[in-house]
Amino acid sequence: MDVRRLHLLLELSRLGSMREVAETHGLTTSTVSQQVAALAREAGTALVEPEGRRVRLTPAGRRLAEHAVTILAAVDAARLDLDPDAEPAGTLRVAGFASAVRRSLLPAMADLATSYPRVEVMVHEYEPLEAFALLARDDLDLALTYDYDLAPASLRDDLVATELWTLRWGLGVPAGEPRGPFASYADRDWIVNSRNTADEEVLRTLASMAGFVPRVVHRIDSLELVDDLIVSGHGVGLLPHGRASRRGVRVLPLTDPPVLLRAYAVTRRGRDRWPPLRALLERLSTPTRHSSTGIDGVSDGD
Known part of the structure; x- marks a missing residue:
């Protein structure tokens, strides 16, 4: 099966319409429909069925979409793990809320600049929901996000979160x-x-x-x-x-x-083996939990 088509099927299971998948990936609706039809031929079974003017996944399509999460993560991990001993090099795209950038990312970037000068970090300031959307489109490598114990965030099953501090x-x-x-x-x-x-x-x-x-x-x-x-x-x-x-x-x-408030480092499943991202994750600072000093605020734009 073509993994690109699997990715489109997974997005269709989440977004619910060919048009939204097409808009998300910069494709035409016809192209998405053709790719899903080709995937159905590869799978040997119908993956979508009409529902009014829209389509919905068949039971087989839903099962394949569930498998796609694991398959795509494994493909990413395999691609990134071909040379696990290579020196980290490349551009990391990181988004986060302001205080996590100050508290966790900037110290890690300073260490990276000394240890691995071929790693470049691009920093963008976003709130969690914005960062999750960018991760889903593969426009980010790492998101620094937060939630509260009284308002826990829910993650897509292809994302992995590591708690940094509270x-x-x-x-x-x-x-x-x-x-x-x-x-x-x-x-x-x-x-x-x-x-x-x-x-x-x-x-x-x-x-x-x-x-x-x-x-x-x-x-x-x-x-x-x-x-x-x-x-x-x-x-x-x-x-x-x-x-x-x-x-x-x-x-x-x-x-x-x-x-x-709980701060997290969030990545796409399977990506943490990529040497530059792994090096950054290892260096993210982890202050004492339940800290009450030394922070300039934990909301976007502070």
Whole structure:
């Protein structure tokens, strides 16, 4: 079987339409249809069937798509492992949120530059959902992402995540404000991230446990801008402990339940054997878990 056709079948199982697969891969819908039909001839069985104006995978097509995850990962691993002792060389495409780049990637890049000068690292700043999409299209080699213990992320089965570190989060309020229970902030305006839904999920979970529905007014990437909004009295929001917030912002601990951000290195299954990527993964810093110092913030754009 042609592995390129297997990849298209796997994308069809996830995206659900020939048109979306074609748009994702820069092909025409007719080309995708022809490739899936050719794969069906190779497999000796029908892989898709009509469903109104769309198509759906047959039971055999779904089973083959499940096998494709393992097959494609094995092909990647075999290709990248042909010379496992070769000196790492090549361009690594890495995307991540700002604090993981500062905390984990930059120290690793400094070490790589000394140990393996033929490895080049291209850095892009993206939120997790954006990075996952780039990984799925094979436009990235490594994504530095995060989720929260109260809002765990779900991964596609062809992606592999390695936890790097965790960080406690709290509630950011004006510094002079007396501390109260979480429910005492029910009537306040709230600030959440504009490009990732995880912190809003955490907020709504905490608010539900406290018996209220939060009024989300502001959607902001930059933690410094979140500070400014809090100081000027325009709202409150979740912030990391240990970060050097603007003077006038106090981060109250959340203990019932606590909130932990978890940072990950995510790769496509089978890619971690590629020497440049393996060298970088080995060098990613792993600070003490549940650290509360030495970070400039853990949200995109901080």
